[in-house]
Amino acid sequence: MDRRNFLLGTGVFLGLLGLGCPAEAKDDKDKKKQKKAEKPKQPPLPFVPGSWTVVILPDIQNYATRYPGLLRLQTRWIVNHKDERRIVYVLQNGDLTNNNKKFEWQRVDREFKTLDGVVPYAVVPGNHDYPKCAKAGRNTGLNDYFPPSRFESWPTFGGTMEPGHIENNFHLFEAGGRKWVIVGLEWGPRDTTLEWADGILKKYADRTAIVFTHAYLYCDNTRLDWAKKGTKQRGNPHAYGTAGGVNDGEEIWQKLIKKHANVFLMMNGHIQGDGLGFQVSETDRGTLVNEMAVDYQRQEIGGAAWLRLLEFLPDGRTVQARTYSPLYEEYKTDPENQFVFELY
């Protein structure tokens, strides 16, 4: 098997393992536990000097409600390791709050202030950041606490789809000898949002792109697909009755991602089971897109401050995905939490 086919098969392999999805039978779970116990623990991959890092803050909603100290640990770790790890961007993949409540936004706002002016970040709303979990419209508190004006003075901030609304935003930076564009999309992006993102990806076709939104890939390592899988995949945006219509993972892929040769990574949170997924897909242009889901909210103490670190190695091609908790001061080293993929 050549390297390209191997990469395209990576997701299939993880899918066959069926890691951590709700539909999984108890017997399978027991077998998996046994297998895991038999496996010798892998050591953490070392940080390679000269690498630069993008940090993902996966679904922080439980910290906003119950464990704000864990979000504080995460943001302080980022600031304290900014220079050593060359952290160039932080991405928060939605559900900053559990119930779009003022006290939650105030807590999240306070902890993100630690990052303001120190490390740039991008945020998108998740379903929990809207009134009644997105059923009562798209008027999110995110715009009260993270309005575009909070970002506008940053040299890396590109802009938003609509004035006064941060839900759909883009950022521009350079790292590792490349120019990059980050595009953040609202929960269940509307058709108009995908049209806007299409324009941004075309305009910056000379830049390598990272796109992220709250719901895209499921824990079975396939895209959320209402038309084919309906409620078998829990958490599909079509199940929420969100105002203005929505697109799920498969629709975002068909209408946006697969048309663009410059998308290197499509990332999301939100999903059920172990909250993790990864696959590699081929675009219409013959390029490969890494699709990654990461969400620890269902783990102990609301997520235990687990961070996903994307370390871009000095070879300009290799990316190490690692998972670290500043609470435990430990790395997760199983294959879903520590793996290597490629920048093409």
Ligand SMILES: [Fe+2]
């Ligand atoms: Fe969510």
